[in-house]
Amino acid sequence: MKMKFDGLLMIPGPVHLHERIIRAMSRQMIGHRGKEFSEIMEYCVEGLKELFGTKNDVYIISGSGTAGLEAAIASFSKLRRITCIDNGKFGDRLGRIASRYTEVDVVRFEWGKPVDLEVVENSLAEGSEALAFVHNETSTAMLNPAKELAKLAKKYDALVIMDGITSVGGDEVKMDKWGIDVAIVGSQKCIGIPPGLAAVAVNDNAWNYYSESCPFYLDLAAYRKKLADMQTPYTPAVPLFFALEEALRIIEEEGLENRIKRHRLLSKAVREWAGEAGLRIFPEPDELSDYSNTVTAIRMPEGVTDRDLRGTLLGEYGITISGGQEHLKGRIFRIGNMGNIGKRQMIATLAAVQDVLMRYNACRPALHAAIEILKEL
Template sequence: MVKDDLLMIPGPVKLHERIIKAMSSQMISHRSRDFEEVFEYCKNAIKPLFGTSGDIAIISGSGTAGMEAAVASFSKVRKITVVDNGKFGERFAKIGAKYTEVDHLRFEWGNSIDLEKVEESLANGSEAIAFVHNETSTGILNPASEIARIARKYNALVIMDGITSVGGDEVKMDEWEIDVAVVGSQKCIGAPPGLAAVAINERAWEFYSESVPYYLDLKAYVKKAESNQTPYTPAVPLFLAFAEALRIIEEEGIENRVERHRKFARATRVWAESAGLELFPALNEHSSYSNTVTAIKMPDGVADKDLRGTLREEYGITISGGQEHLKGKIFRIGHMGNVTKRDLVATLSAIEDILSRKNVVKPALHAAMEELG
């Protein structure tokens, strides 16, 4: 990948020059006052993105490490309901099965969740529920507040994967009564991959399990966070980059950032529909399109390599395809993190050019430009 190549996938995202510079700083001791200041800033700056005043744990590991820490640390339950309507809901189920009994609620990938089935599962004895807020594998936003409201009727623990919504969409963890939520550094926050932050409310500790894995014990992270430290050696350069990414968010303002993501998402959908393309997710009254990635059905007669391969080779732009059984059936445009209007317009224009050669789209860039303003 050369310097001018453009990454338009649902994470990792391209890095702001300030973040690159921060990450390339000289090493500091992870037990120094300098690191403690960085950690303290990160711990406090990320709380408004979660919409919480609760505890924060920051793990040197991927978003999946955060997901497993969230399930494992609070696995003192006999059964957990896991909602699966995409790749990462499926991952939650696989993680949950390692620690307790799972009621795996499977929905066709890209379809909306049936909240009646969620309630039925909880009524049948599940003591916790885990779900993905923003399912990037299919471009659908699941109804977090409604899921949490149902769970509250049964006093169930609520665990939310906010890996691709925190920092790019409205998240109100405390207001929605989400007990545990996870975010990854490389998505909407716009930092490099390698850190996972987990937000935890006070009620969650009632479900704490003493048999938690050693490295993923959230109690250990929260205890050390009181002194602005981590229990084990952290990825120091990633913390420096993470802090700079959070400063950029603070400067932009979280409301402005969420609105920027919304505008880019709307523009992408308007472009797709105006071009004669079909959006992939099947919505109901409880779900909506993702604010951070748009999933579009691959047009008939167009192979994945014809679109994504040509886009990368001719334009140096990378977008995502479908995962597992959706390979070759959809393509996904990420518009999260540090993405700019120019990045989005360049991507849509290039895709339109490639698909127009196949005579499968109508000119539509003007419609996106009108939406972008």
């Protein structure tokens, strides 16, 4: 196979890497029980706290986002029943993880449609002691109302577990203020480093639900114990810590507010372009939910296949975008703007997508509005 070095990854994770992050990983190994590693870890933990909006502990696990989800759910599973919201693939996954550890009530909504708080409340009222949901549902590109969901859960004194895998670091997350007890992020998303690390932020309340019947590797009590020495219980993915440290320095330099604003402008530009091009956005948020600020899902135009669009885009331009998942395969395409993506990459992506779709008479030329929005960056 021909090697490609100039590709552009515009999927909702893993993301195109900042040059500084690539360089940060290219260095000699260090021991994970030494002072240098502890200093790196301390910087990473403090930086992640900012992204989560918490003053509580943050545990870093070597594993993908799902390892973080399973660690969170399994470690805090001493409860009778958990309500899991499913309005997309990752909500569905939460329910499937939770069902291994406790009784689950899955509250389902059509993918791409908003959650109905009344239905969630009924489930909580029927005796759930926890609520788990996805903040930014990547499969449908919709932002669920985290603050309102947490408030509702607290009315029933329920533990709140939030999958923030594709929101933390790219959108506003105020864990402590919103009343979220446990939140999870994955490294290859808005933080902008390669896949392989998950971070779990945990408040004191969550420990009331601690259960030893969790997988050994994912037992958060072991991570808590080792955090006192700024270490991890088992050998971590050290090069990813080098990357994480650099990513958090980049975030500090950019400023979290500016970073969130950049993500918002980039996704707004995609939506504006799609609207003007005559394409239809997939999710249908209500007044409480919103379009995702880190990924955009667009309905595949009539007469265009996934291969026509994504295959040509990759073959001719070296740009990768995502398709739909599960029953949305072939029905939507998704453009990610997570991490350190700038206007240059976004304009190139939209122009290339437009070029391919125009060959099928499937869209109008419409870059003007997107370019105007991106001038702010």
